[in-house]
Amino acid sequence: MNQKHWNDFWNQGFITTFGETLPTNYTGNLRNFWEEVFLSLENHCKILDVATGNGAIASIAADKISRSNKDVSIYAADAAVISESVKQLPLKTKELRKSINFFSNTPCESLPFSQEHFDLVTSQFGIEYSDWNLSLKEIFRVLKTGASAHFVCHHEKSSIVAPSMSEASIYESAMKKYRIFDAAIGFIQIIATTGCPTNQQASTQLNKTINDFRLEFSGNQLCSSLIAEIAEPMKRLRAIGTERVLTQLKSRKAEFESAHARLLDMKNAALNDTDIKNVLAKSREIGFSSADSLNFNNQLGLIGIHLHLVK
Ligand SMILES: C[S@@+](CC[C@H](N)C(=O)[O-])C[C@H]1O[C@@H](n2cnc3c(N)ncnc32)[C@H](O)[C@@H]1O
Structure with a gap:
């Protein structure tokens, strides 16, 4: 995939894909959802956000974890070049972002991490841009047994797409x-x-x-x-x-x-109902012990689809 348009976009220093519309990070149901996911993390665990962009979800993790007494290592990877600095973030979040281990030029289809490395893998409006056949295998490989992957993906009928x-x-x-x-x-x-x-x-x-x-x-x-x-x-x-x-x-x-x-x-990344069935079937075939999907709604109606995989 040609990453230039993503490199150019992230280089402008936005924290979310929605640029000036969501300048300080995701809010509302999306943010609440991720905070809940990060709340359940154990001490000394490692998490990875793939197709992270400029690290919006990883920054929510850093924020949430900083308010607990837990020591959690956060990794965030994207196929594009992740910007060193982002604008408009509150100062504290800007500082916390420095604690994230960023990996630019790192597609989900080929992750530079050893097997069974992570306790959680996340992605928002990201992994569906990759080749599922390869990326699901990679996510499975780097997750510890019993650990989860949570993905919020675009749906072709969502109020975003x-x-x-x-x-x-x-x-x-x-x-x-x-x-x-x-x-x-x-x-x-x-x-x-x-x-x-x-x-x-x-x-x-x-x-x-x-x-x-x-x-x-x-x-x-x-x-x-x-x-x-x-x-x-x-x-x-x-x-x-x-x-x-x-x-x-x-x-x-x-x-x-x-x-x-x-x-x-x-448009190409957004899933339809058949794609969702195929992704869940492929996940089980690869070895995930469970693979489920749930519509993700907010006040505007459907905004995405939540996929939850357990290794
Ligand atoms: C819509 S943005 C989402 C960024 C971020 N997760 C967010 O919610 O703000 C999609 C991102 O997927 C990245 N991407 C596209 N194909 C990818 C791949 N095969 N592996 C990793 N990242 C990819 C793009 O570079 C872009 O940063």
Whole structure:
């Protein structure tokens, strides 16, 4: 899998996948769920969070454990590069995060840990991005006998995934069908090469492209923000010049391509009911003594699926 879009995302210093929407870590039912899981840990145990991102769940573990008298070693791994620092975390959590043993460039399909190493393996909106055939075997290998794995995974019908899919189709249209960023970049390049600040033909072409996109998604907020992201640097053309407008347009295009790629990853990762049955069956086949699933809900309805495996 191409990890660049995840590397770029985590490099911005977010603690959760929801960026500015959840800037200080997960809250509500998700947080309560993980706190409960970590509450049951014994002294001197080792835990591993896979597909950890910037370590949101591992940080909840560190927080919870710091409030007990237990000595627990926390490991957290991701296929992407995990950022050294995260922004907007409370100072105490930032300090606690330093106690986590992070492993970047570490896919779930190949874990650099010895067998029977961990008392608990966790993952939230993570392990389902991996190849289950390989990752389940790895989780089984590194877990101690009798220990559990708890995964909260995306479900294709959840209130997180379903609306994101309409967002993905708007990105798809903006980037691939209308190519609105390329149209704006092309327009500025014409101005840069001709040295003429107005070019009627190029300007009519750009307006048509943007209007066609706007008409298809009339009234949609994401569509309006994408257009605003293009309009904003272009309005400043006279003040900042073609080179800087081009740089800003290219950087925004890259950001939105990355957001689109993350949404497509989510779409491919999300489980349907047949996938869940298959994962549970595969887990039992590998040797887990029990494998169960439960819908995970909050006030918005279904937000994921909880898989609980015991070795
Ligand atoms: C939606 S994010 C979830 C991050 C974090 N668990 C959270 O809840 O905020 C998915 C993460 O899975 C990681 N990922 C994708 N494929 C992976 C794999 N095969 N092994 C490990 N991590 C993977 C991505 O790099 C990304 O950080």
